[in-house]
Amino acid sequence: MIRRTTLLLVLAFFPVMVFGQLQEDKNRAGSTYSSIAFGEPVSLYSPSGAGMGLTGVSLYDPYAVNSANPGLWGVNSHTQGVLTADMHRLRVEDGAETGITNRIGINRFQLVLPIVRSQLGLSAGFLPVTRSSYSLRASGSFTPDFEEIDYTTMEAGAGGVNRAELGLGYRVSDHFSIGYSTNIYFASLNREHDLVFDSPRYQPLSYNEDFSGTGLGHRFGLFARTSGLFRENDESSFGISLLLPVEIDMDRSVTGFRNVSGGVQEVDLLPSSGLREGQIDLPLEINLGLTYNPSRYVSLSAEYFRQQWSNASYTFNTTEEQFLVDQSKSGVGAQFHPYRGDSGGFFSSFKYSLGAGYDTGYLKIAGERVETLMVNGGIGILSQRSASSIDIGFQLGFRGMSAQNLIKETVWGLTLSINLAEMMFIPPMFQ
Amino acid sequence: MFRTNSPSTIRKSPKVIHNQRTERVGRNLIKQNYSIFTIEDLQHYIRTATLAALSAFLILLSGCEDPGGVGSRFLDEDAGLETITTPLASSEAVTVDSYSGGLRYMAIGRYDDPVFGQFESIGILKPSIDTTSIGSQISEEDLFQLRLTFSSTHYGDTTQTARYELYRLSDIWRGNELYFTDQLEMDQSELVGEFEVSGETTVSVDLAQSWIDEYNEFLSSSNEDRQEQYRTGFPGLAIVPADGTTRAHFIRVRPDPGDDAEDEELARFVRVPAEDLEEWEEWDGTDEEDPRQFLPLADWGAFGEWGEPAERDEKSIYLTNPLESVLRVETGLSESVPGGRNVSNAQLIFHPNRELLELPDGHVRPEVTELRLHRVNSARVGEWIFGRDPVLTASLNQGNDSFRFDLTGYINEILFNAPPPGQFYLSAHTVTGLVFSTVLHGEDADDDTLRPKLIITSVNSDSR
Numbered sequence: 061m062i063r064r065t066t067l068l069l070v071l072a073f074f075p076v077m078v079f080g081q082l083q084e085d086k087n088r089a090g091s092t093y094s095s096i097a098f099g100e101p102v103s104l105y106s107p108s109g110a111g112m113g114l115t116g117v118s119l120y121d122p123y124a125v126n127s128a129n130p131g132l133w134g135v136n137s138h139t140q141g142v143l144t145a146d147m148h149r150l151r152v153e154d155g156a157e158t159g160i161t162n163r164i165g166i167n168r169f170q171l172v173l174p175i176v177r178s179q180l181g182l183s184a185g186f187l188p189v190t191r192s193s194y195s196l197r198a199s200g201s202f203t204p205d206f207e208e209i210d211y212t213t214m215e216a217g218a219g220g221v222n223r224a225e226l227g228l229g230y231r232v233s234d235h236f237s238i239g240y241s242t243n244i245y246f247a248s249l250n251r252e253h254d255l256v257f258d259s260p261r262y263q264p265l266s267y268n269e270d271f272s273g274t275g276l277g278h279r280f281g282l283f284a285r286t287s288g289l290f291r292e293n294d295e296s297s298f299g300i301s302l303l304l305p306v307e308i309d310m311d312r313s314v315t316g317f318r319n320v321s322g323g324v325q326e327v328d329l330l331p332s333s334g335l336r337e338g339q340i341d342l343p344l345e346i347n348l349g350l351t352y353n354p355s356r357y358v359s360l361s362a363e364y365f366r367q368q369w370s371n372a373s374y375t376f377n378t379t380e381e382q383f384l385v386d387q388s389k390s391g392v393g394a395q396f397h398p399y400r401g402d403s404g405g406f407f408s409s410f411k412y413s414l415g416a417g418y419d420t421g422y423l424k425i426a427g428e429r430v431e432t433l434m435v436n437g438g439i440g441i442l443s444q445r446s447a448s449s450i451d452i453g454f455q456l457g458f459r460g461m462s463a464q465n466l467i468k469e470t471v472w473g474l475t476l477s478i479n480l481a482e483m484m485f486i487p488p489m490f491q
Numbered sequence: 492m493f494r495t496n497s498p499s500t501i502r503k504s505p506k507v508i509h510n511q512r513t514e515r516v517g518r519n520l521i522k523q524n525y526s527i528f529t530i531e532d533l534q535h536y537i538r539t540a541t542l543a544a545l546s547a548f549l550i551l552l553s554g555c556e557d558p559g560g561v562g563s564r565f566l567d568e569d570a571g572l573e574t575i576t577t578p579l580a581s582s583e584a585v586t587v588d589s590y591s592g593g594l595r596y597m598a599i600g601r602y603d604d605p606v607f608g609q610f611e612s613i614g615i616l617k618p619s620i621d622t623t624s625i626g627s628q629i630s631e632e633d634l635f636q637l638r639l640t641f642s643s644t645h646y647g648d649t650t651q652t653a654r655y656e657l658y659r660l661s662d663i664w665r666g667n668e669l670y671f672t673d674q675l676e677m678d679q680s681e682l683v684g685e686f687e688v689s690g691e692t693t694v695s696v697d698l699a700q701s702w703i704d705e706y707n708e709f710l711s712s713s714n715e716d717r718q719e720q721y722r723t724g725f726p727g728l729a730i731v732p733a734d735g736t737t738r739a740h741f742i743r744v745r746p747d748p749g750d751d752a753e754d755e756e757l758a759r760f761v762r763v764p765a766e767d768l769e770e771w772e773e774w775d776g777t778d779e780e781d782p783r784q785f786l787p788l789a790d791w792g793a794f795g796e797w798g799e800p801a802e803r804d805e806k807s808i809y810l811t812n813p814l815e816s817v818l819r820v821e822t823g824l825s826e827s828v829p830g831g832r833n834v835s836n837a838q839l840i841f842h843p844n845r846e847l848l849e850l851p852d853g854h855v856r857p858e859v860t861e862l863r864l865h866r867v868n869s870a871r872v873g874e875w876i877f878g879r880d881p882v883l884t885a886s887l888n889q890g891n892d893s894f895r896f897d898l899t900g901y902i903n904e905i906l907f908n909a910p911p912p913g914q915f916y917l918s919a920h921t922v923t924g925l926v927f928s929t930v931l932h933g934e935d936a937d938d939d940t941l942r943p944k945l946i947i948t949s950v951n952s953d954s955r
Contacts, residue, residue, distance in 0.1 A: 092562035152561045159561040198563035204574040204948050205838070206891045213570040255570055255835070255950060262836045263899055265950050314952045316833065319900065320907045327907045329833045329952040465564045 090163045090193030091150060092467050093423060093430060096383055097374040098249060098340050099192030099220040101367065101422055102167065104128065107142055107477035110453030111413025111438015112393025114363045118299030118349030120285065123447045124479040125170045128347060129299045130239025130281035133181040133229025136174050138447050138481040144168040151470040155462040163193060181229045183241065189342065191220040192249055210258040219249040223277065236284050243277040247308050247340055267316030267329050273340065275308035295353040303345035305371065310338045312376060338375035343368040356400050365389040369422040385424040391417030399442055411440030425466055432459040447481035571950045575830040579934055579943045580823025587873030589814035589922050592666025592792030595747060596924030599655060600739025601732040602647030604856065606847055607811055607928050609798035614742060615660060615675065617727025618760040619789035620710050620717065625762040627711045632765035635703055637684065637696040639758050640743045646926050647738025650853040654733040657684035659702065660726035669792040671813040677729045688740060695761065741925050744791050754785035761785055793924065806935045807844050810919040812927040814873050818917040822945060824905055830949040832906050839896040842941040844930040859919045859929035860887045862894045868913030877922050
């Protein structure tokens, strides 16, 4: 019955999520901090780690895709797929005003195919790297001549950097596995600018700023595991992934529609000396994790994540580039797996997760880091008939501050991962 | 090590799952009589789907909220607006001549303008020979007068009464070929008529019988080519300002566009037949039928001259209408536009030189409230300005005492297409026969804020 219910929930939510993605493009509702440079980095949680707020770099789950560590792609016996959607609700305040934004979107698809069962696996996926989704509005006035002219300026941004990943994982031994992936990065950022004046003599200005580019990146992963380290039947695992720096060559265009020669034409608004080409450099990313399973019911994990954003570059705006600083994220979490026991109670059929993390942030503005404190919880709904499952993660976070012209964000998040294994990729047994 | 029953991976063994599944599905098939769904299952699906869809809808609805103005400080404080003020590249006073016949107004008079020099204008006219309105003969007993209606616009010393004399013209002329600077000969040996006018709106001028007799010959002619004979053989009358006249009047000949003016409101010859004279003298202008017969003008115009002022300020720009002095303007924008390509507003600004435009008490000059910018692509500048609409007009901005042309469209043409052919010329008002003359501060004006200039407001689209 749970499987039917979850299936229906997924089917009901899916079109809403797709529509929500479109709505996001229209509303540009996300973090204001994503207006800086190429957008904010997307925290990429593996489905089984999302409930703890961890990437899951050291978390082995044979029934769900691991997005964080290529070293875990070769150990699976099941064909696995994951589709992840998330919804975030942000309460934002800047000391003068408050507001609320909501964002719903599908952010990931990944498929892992065992080429040699539990030995060699192939992973293909499309995953977000950064996301820009915001809408800003400000008013002001200027005095071009003898009269003061009021204006309202609006800027809405969307897009980000995504990567298409294709990689292999190989189990070297019972204790050790490695993985590698090639990533093609696709950067696509759009900013809509609108400027309206309260004087009819001044023509409103609407124009689009588009950035696009591609780059090539590499990711490596390692996973090690042993048992009986501290007690009988315990298990300890270690994971590390390394994402090498990426250079993305970008093209920039600024266009708008203007009345020319009696008709409306799309025109190039960049001057001949304008910046039409640039570069986005994404930095080295390292992700370390330790997981300890004292029993088959409990998992304890700790992770450290670091990205050297100070080495990143965004040549289109060096001022914004200077806001980027090295980011460190630390988190701990625990999972409880009552379904592994013999109890048949309703609450024993779920997986429970809890975690907390601290993020130093990748931005430092006016001398202040935009830090984040996040508390996570999660529940896993396991299919009684197959290896498929649904992981639902909940987040409550506090980011930034309202002083120093910054923004304080209170984040409520919901992440839904549909882990498909048997249902779609293994022929039904009963035919 | 990556075994399926390790503490961290154990869930249910695939074998158990398989057995459970096989057993359950088989049981369902038996129970449902080989049907996949039961009614209860279907009801459950519907309930769950409804609940899920409702939840999703509520979530989606909440997505429409507005972040408000939070984060406005993440935008540029000045919105990237740039305002650039630049002087004209160059300008040059150009003397042109313009047509002065067939206009709405006919200027007559003389005024020694301390700024623009002596203005003198002689009106010329001739009645039509349309017999449908006044018949083919004007008898000596009939009343036949020239009735003139004046514009409320005056030029000159309004404290004085102007006196005008009517003479026969000697030269044959055509209004639509007449330039203001043309000089026509006239026979001043015999006065055809005369009148004085101050602030009146109309005057009726008695005409010499000898001239009426000459006119009668053409009016009563039955020749087939009487129109051509009349055009080439009857020069008409000149209204000449008499000596001592120090002001100018503007005779209203043709209605303004959209104005449905009556005969009485325009310059006309008027005939009252002898038999209606008594009725005419008693006519109070209201109930009874008007005994007058109105005869429109066949042609009209004015010629004259602008003299040189005693002193001309070299730092100022002189514009006169009837066209004699216009200004060729070079904005300097043809090659490059300062401030980028994202232009919201571009203004070409001129300021009147109020100090120079001052007149003695009682003297008036029609105020220039509109400047016109022409894109002239011809060597015959005067004809171009006369015959074509300007590309831009600028009304007097009372708040800032300036004329502001909106060049935004022109700049977009330069930026995204090509500069329109020709050159800019500046003139004052439409050529209607009225006098419009003004002085603008020039590029060398002592007060640099009053110099002609371009103000271009754009957004720097090359940076955020």
